[in-house]
């Protein structure tokens with residue numbers, strides 16, 4: 001079977017709902033033991049129940065990725081339970097738009113702390129564990145709105161800065177971690193139907209304007225991004241590192 005993840009331990013951050021939930025289910029579907037983390041433990045437990053009902057293995061931990069103390073505590077617990085970590089999906093993120101001229105320092109810091117510093121903290125600790133086995137996969141979730149590809153989002157200066165930072169960090173740590181057997185790649189989703197950007201949270205005219213520029217004329221489903229996560233997590237992606245894979249229905253090609 002291609003993309004077999006049996007005997008791998010995979011942690012997903014921000015996995016109580018949306019794309020993180022889909023990634024956890026998809027990784028478990030390939031045989032990985034999944035560690036489901038988010039700020040709300042009860043909702044993580046619901047995802048873990050779904051994994052278990054499908055025959056998979058899951059554990060849950062409450063984790064605020066912007067807190068170094070939290071990150072260290074949860075990684076210690078994961079290592080105590082499984083003895084290893086093979087795959088990290090740095091998925092947790094927030095999108096809290098504020099017009100640039102009104103954006104406060106606290107608003108800027110909150111987005112950067114969760115979206116960018118959180119990925120740094122988790123990737124650094126994960127890489128230390130992965131290096132012990134000379135094998136690891138770090139998959140960082142950015143966005144089409146990450147700079148350099150022509151997608152500015154009004155109200156999202158802090159968000160696009162955080163996502164661009166993720167790509168820059170990932171390219172650099174891909175270079176540093178390659179000798180340790182660890183690959184580092186980025187996925188840049190386009191408009192994906194989740195609580196963050198879904199039909200339920202955006203006014204119809206905003207949604208219509210966004211989809212007008214997407215050749216496929218529809219939002220992506222979380223599972224369409226999870227397929228890319230599974231590939232990058234697999235043995236078969238062994239020669240892919242430092243890459244950014246956009247899963248965007250053709251948005252950036254249009």
Ligand SMILES: NC(=O)c1ccc[n+]([C@@H]2O[C@H](COP(=O)([O-])OP(=O)(O)OC[C@H]3O[C@@H](n4cnc5c(N)ncnc54)[C@H](O)[C@@H]3O)[C@@H](O)[C@H]2O)c1
Pocket residue numbers: 013014015016017018019020037038039040063064065066091092093094095114141142143144188189190191192193194195196197198
């Ligand atoms: N939906 C889209 O169209 C889209 C597009 C591009 C990128 N993304 C990115 O995809 C990722 C997943 O987003 P989603 O669309 O599934 O949205 P979502 O809001 O459903 O999921 C984000 C998750 O992150 C969690 N989270 C927030 N703050 C956290 C913290 N401090 N510590 C740990 N977890 C925290 C939330 O509780 C939530 O479960 C995010 O990084 C987002 O920026 C989304």
